[in-house]
Amino acid sequence: MKLVLMGTNAFVVPIFDAIKNAGHEIMAVFTRAPKPMGRKQVLTPSPVHAWADENGLTVHTNINEYNYSPDMVVVISYGVILRDNVLKSAPCVNIHPSDLPMYRGPSPIRTALYNGDRKSAVCLMEITPEMDAGDIFMRREFDIGIDDTNDTIENMVSKIGADMMIEYLKSPADYSATPQVGTPTFTRKWTGTDEIIDWSRDATEIHNQIRALGCGRTKISNIDVKILKTKLNGDNLEILQIQPAGKKTMDWKSFVNGLRGAEIKYGE
Numbered sequence: 001m002k003l004v005l006m007g008t009n010a011f012v013v014p015i016f017d018a019i020k021n022a023g024h025e026i027m028a029v030f031t032r033a034p035k036p037m038g039r040k041q042v043l044t045p046s047p048v049h050a051w052a053d054e055n056g057l058t059v060h061t062n063i064n065e066y067n068y069s070p071d072m073v074v075v076i077s078y079g080v081i082l083r084d085n086v087l088k089s090a091p092c093v094n095i096h097p098s099d100l101p102m103y104r105g106p107s108p109i110r111t112a113l114y115n116g117d118r119k120s121a122v123c124l125m126e127i128t129p130e131m132d133a134g135d136i137f138m139r140r141e142f143d144i145g146i147d148d149t150n151d152t153i154e155n156m157v158s159k160i161g162a163d164m165m166i167e168y169l170k171s172p173a174d175y176s177a178t179p180q181v182g183t184p185t186f187t188r189k190w191t192g193t194d195e196i197i198d199w200s201r202d203a204t205e206i207h208n209q210i211r212a213l214g215c216g217r218t219k220i221s222n223i224d225v226k227i228l229k230t231k232l233n234g235d236n237l238e239i240l241q242i243q244p245a246g247k248k249t250m251d252w253k254s255f256v257n258g259l260r261g262a263e264i265k266y267g268e
Helices: 010-021 047-054 108-114 150-170 203-213 252-258
Strands: 002-007 025-030 035-037 042-044 072-076 092-096 119-126 136-143 216-220 223-233 236-244
Touching: 002 010, 010 025, 010 047, 010 072, 010 150, 025 047, 072 150, 092 150, 108 119, 108 150, 108 203, 119 150, 136 150, 150 203, 203 216, 203 223, 203 236, 236 252
Parallel strands: 002 025, 002 072, 072 092
Antiparallel strands: 035 042, 092 119, 119 136, 216 223, 223 236
16 A cells, blocks of 8 residues: 555654555655754654654655645654645544543553553544544554553554554455544643652552653652652552652662661652
8 A cells, every 4th residue: 555654753663664564655754843852952853753764765744745645644643733635635544542532632641551540442543633533443452550651551552553553454444433432531741740749649649650751750858859660569659760860860779878867758
């Protein structure tokens, strides 16, 4: 099939790579424009942009440059609203990592982890003008472990999504479209404020916050820190990795040793 691929984030790359290796003709790749990254704010292309360059594919970072007539448009974690110039050019499909209509929007994986969900699904769906509201062609469930993080779930979704796309693209006509059933729920973009730990919450809630967002920010013994990894020990939260402000990541024991016997106080 002649395809146009649209995506941005790193977990999309294995899916697009599987599509390419399956022998489909990739007419073009659309991705977000390069962004300043790191302390020096170096302009850096997206992971999908880098993958397309490595494979000698035509890359666009402006959706207004779209002027193609493919057999299908495949969109995964692109982050750009599609208009009629794309939607009317060919059938458009999307991989969405939630059990739709639950968790429509930009952060389905992080939201599921934050809420402590133990199951979710990957849906291969039709793209419509309304966000994440299209009919579903394929759905595959997966389990979420108590210590899974955004990274581990994205890795799982990459593998599941690649299998789904390869199977679907062999013969799209074999798959009927099923309308979403139920009341939709919606996700949002998470911010740095969401990383601040409220120590009045229980251990499970704080553990879910850290594994969903990648860190929790707080003060311990009046030191600004990021807590990077935790685990649950019964009803208690055990800190495994921590990063004091301006210092390298360390384990909890090393941090406590650095306090030289000072009392450990949380959230001051």
